[in-house]
Amino acid sequence: MELRQLEYFVAVAEERNFTRAAERVHISQSGVSAQIRQLERELGAELFDRSARIATLTVAGKAALEHARAALAAAEAVGQAVGQVTDLIRGRLTVGMVMGCTLTPLFDALAAFHRAHPGVEISLLEDNSDRLVEEVRAGAIDLALIGTATATPEGLDALTIVSERLVVAVPAEHPLAKRRRVTLRDLTAHPIVCMPPGTGLRTVFDRACAAQSLQPTIALQASAADAIADLATRGLGVAILSSSMAVSYGDRLTARIIDDVEAPALLALIWKSAQSTQSAHNPAVRELLRHSREAFAQPDPTEQ
Numbered sequence: 001m002e003l004r005q006l007e008y009f010v011a012v013a014e015e016r017n018f019t020r021a022a023e024r025v026h027i028s029q030s031g032v033s034a035q036i037r038q039l040e041r042e043l044g045a046e047l048f049d050r051s052a053r054i055a056t057l058t059v060a061g062k063a064a065l066e067h068a069r070a071a072l073a074a075a076e077a078v079g080q081a082v083g084q085v086t087d088l089i090r091g092r093l094t095v096g097m098v099m100g101c102t103l104t105p106l107f108d109a110l111a112a113f114h115r116a117h118p119g120v121e122i123s124l125l126e127d128n129s130d131r132l133v134e135e136v137r138a139g140a141i142d143l144a145l146i147g148t149a150t151a152t153p154e155g156l157d158a159l160t161i162v163s164e165r166l167v168v169a170v171p172a173e174h175p176l177a178k179r180r181r182v183t184l185r186d187l188t189a190h191p192i193v194c195m196p197p198g199t200g201l202r203t204v205f206d207r208a209c210a211a212q213s214l215q216p217t218i219a220l221q222a223s224a225a226d227a228i229a230d231l232a233t234r235g236l237g238v239a240i241l242s243s244s245m246a247v248s249y250g251d252r253l254t255a256r257i258i259d260d261v262e263a264p265a266l267l268a269l270i271w272k273s274a275q276s277t278q279s280a281h282n283p284a285v286r287e288l289l290r291h292s293r294e295a296f297a298q299p300d301p302t303e304q
Helices: 003-015 018-025 029-043 059-090 104-116 129-138 200-211 225-233 243-247 283-297
Strands: 092-098 121-127 143-148 156-164 166-170 192-194 218-221 238-242 254-257 265-272
Touching: 003 018, 003 029, 003 059, 018 029, 092 104, 092 129, 092 283, 104 121, 104 283, 121 129, 129 143, 129 156, 129 265, 143 200, 143 283, 156 243, 156 283, 166 200, 166 225, 166 243, 192 200, 192 225, 200 238, 200 265, 225 238, 238 243, 243 254, 265 283
Parallel strands: 092 121, 092 143, 192 218, 192 238
Antiparallel strands: 143 265, 156 265, 166 238, 166 254
C-alpha cells in the first residue's frame, strides 16, 4: 500500500468522479483507476461501486476513507516536522526595518537568533513603513519592524513594541518652548520638520491635521530622528517626533506633547497572519518573534 494510492482513493471519494479526481492529482484517469485497482487487490475488497456514472463508496470504501485521510495527514505532519527542523538549520530569514530606526532590542533579538541558529541566513532591509507592509503581505519579507498608526495592519499579525504620543521639539528660545500646552493649531503656524509620508509617525500627524482641517507647511523631511533634531536645532522648523525620540535631544531641544493629538505613534513587528498563509508558520519567524519578545521585555538601561 502506497501513500499515492491513498491520495487517489481520497480524491475519487471526494470528487465522486474518476476524471475530476485525475485532474485534481494531475495524472491520467487511467493512472488513477489502475492505482485504485491495485489498492483494492491489496485490501481484498472493492472500494467503489462503478455501476453508475457517479463513483460511490462501497461499505468497505466508507470504512477505509477516514483512515486513509488520517494516514495522509500523518504523512504531511512528518514532512512538516522535518521541514521545520531543516528550516532552522539552513534556512533564510528576511527582516525589514523602518528607515532611521536604531532600536537596539531588535538588533539584540537578531544576534540571539543568530547564535541559536547560525545556519540560517539573515537579510536586513530598510524601507519606509508602507512599503514594508506590502513586502510582508507579498511574502518578500518574513518579518518587519514598522512605524504605524494602526495596531494591526489588515491581513497581518502584529506585536506592538512602542506606543507613544507625538511631541513638538524646538530650541529653548522658540516661542513654543515657553508654552505649557501646545496644540496642533499652535505648531502648524510654524514651518515643520518631520518624517516623510509612508512612516507611522507622519501618518499619525497627517491624520490629526486632516481631522482639524489644518494644512501645515512641511518645510523639510528626513527619515532619521537625528537629522530632524539637527534641522530643528538650527531653526529650520519645529520638529515632530515621538516622546522617546525627543528624550535623546533634551540637551538642545525642548519637547512639548501635542495636547490634542491623542492617537499614538506605534512601532510594531508585523508578519503574515496564520489565517492567510502557511508561511506564517515559518519556524524561523516564530523563533525570531520569541527572541524579540524577550529582547523588548528587557528594561531600557537609559531609563534606570
